Amino acid sequence: MGFLVGVLALMALALCAANYYTGEQQRLAAAGDARGALEASRLALRLDPFDTDALEAQALTLQQQRRYEEAAAALREAIERDPNNYLPYLLLGNLQLAMEDPDAAVESYRDVLELNPKATSASIYLAQTLIGQGGLREAKEEYLKLEKEGRISYEALYNLGRIEVRTGEAEKGLKDIKSARRQARSDLEELRGPLRNQRLALLRSMDLAVADAMVVAGRESRAREILADSPSEQAPSLLQLLDSDPDAYREQVVNSDIY
Numbered sequence: 001m002g003f004l005v006g007v008l009a010l011m012a013l014a015l016c017a018a019n020y021y022t023g024e025q026q027r028l029a030a031a032g033d034a035r036g037a038l039e040a041s042r043l044a045l046r047l048d049p050f051d052t053d054a055l056e057a058q059a060l061t062l063q064q065q066r067r068y069e070e071a072a073a074a075l076r077e078a079i080e081r082d083p084n085n086y087l088p089y090l091l092l093g094n095l096q097l098a099m100e101d102p103d104a105a106v107e108s109y110r111d112v113l114e115l116n117p118k119a120t121s122a123s124i125y126l127a128q129t130l131i132g133q134g135g136l137r138e139a140k141e142e143y144l145k146l147e148k149e150g151r152i153s154y155e156a157l158y159n160l161g162r163i164e165v166r167t168g169e170a171e172k173g174l175k176d177i178k179s180a181r182r183q184a185r186s187d188l189e190e191l192r193g194p195l196r197n198q199r200l201a202l203l204r205s206m207d208l209a210v211a212d213a214m215v216v217a218g219r220e221s222r223a224r225e226i227l228a229d230s231p232s233e234q235a236p237s238l239l240q241l242l243d244s245d246p247d248a249y250r251e252q253v254v255n256s257d258i259y
Contacts (some may be wrong), residue, residue, distance in 0.1 A: 052078040056091055068099045086115040090122055095128075102129050120151045127156065131258050136163050154183035162209055162258050170217035177213055181206040204232045211238070212253040220246055 052192030056080035072095055078088040079130040106129055108193045112122035127142035143160035146152040151213035152160070158180035164173030185201055191199055207230050214223040220242065 002176060002177065010036070028247065041247055046207075046256045052088060054083060055081070056088060059091060059095070060071060063095055063098065068095060071095055072099070084115060085124070086112045089115070091126075092118065093122070094124060102133055103115070105129050106133075118151075119232065120146065123151075124153070124156050126175075127159065136258075139163060140167065154180040158209070159214070159258060165209075165213045166254050166258075167218050168212055174213035174217060176212065177206060177209050202232065206237065208232055208234060213240060215246065215249050216253050 015197065040147040055074045059071040059074040059078070062068075062074060066197060067070065075088045075092040075095065078085070079092070082088070089108050089111040093105040093112065096108060106126060109122045109126035109129065110252070112119050123142050125240030127139040130136075130139040130142070140163045143152060143156055143163070146156060147160065157176050161173040161178075161180060164170070164176060166173075166186070172226055184199060184206065188196070188199055188203075190210065211223040211226040211230070214220070214226070224239065224242060227235045227242065238249070241252070244254070
């Protein structure tokens with residue numbers, strides 16, 4: 001009995017030490033000491049061979065150093081240790097995007113959603129990746145699930161609206177783009193500095209998207225008013241195209257990419 005108690009005590013100490021080194025890894029990584037962070041994570045893994053947090057942290061540090069293959073190996077080891085934990089799959093999907101392998105990223109995001117269908121970030125990343133691959137209708141389905149469940153962000157709603165405009169639902173797309181724009185404006189006054197500038201740039205893009213949707217929906221007069229009032233550098237050329245060839249404008253919108 002004494003031997004067993006001793007073993008359990010040693011295991012508890014090892015776990016405490018592993019947690020300490022995992023915390024050190026996070027602290028060193030935040031301080032910019034990538035080398036120290038990696039060493040701390042290695043110590044944590046030696047002390048707790050079942051830990052996945054240290055592997056995930058190690059992968060993030062390696063990714064920051066562009067050591068992508070090593071980062072992927074760490075995440076795959078985390079998946080082997082705990083195959084029911086969806087977070088390593090999510091991190092692996094993000095890493096695969098950085099490695100310019102969107103097909104693999106799509107599979108990883110689908111793995112996340114199989115384990116946790118309510119993982120909103122995985123649904124959004126999946127939809128964004130599908131957009132980049134030209135899979136607008138598949139991306140649309142992902143966004144519609146989020147919208148139905150009340151989990152859609154205004155950025156995702158904006159993307160959904162633009163997809164709808166390009167897939168034969170211009171009026172529905174216009175409604176969703178306008179709704180996304182209202183949400184984006186709702187906390188504008190609370191933002192300062194670069195965040196405010198980024199939001200203003202997004203709102204200008206949304207204004208152009210509203211005009212695009214109106215043109216596709218055949219509401220050209222209102223689209224002209226929006227473009228005439230827009231401060232965007234693109235607005236004058238779009239207005240000129242609308243005045244000279246509305247059909248060409250409409251075709252340009254329907255066939256354009258979403259970024």
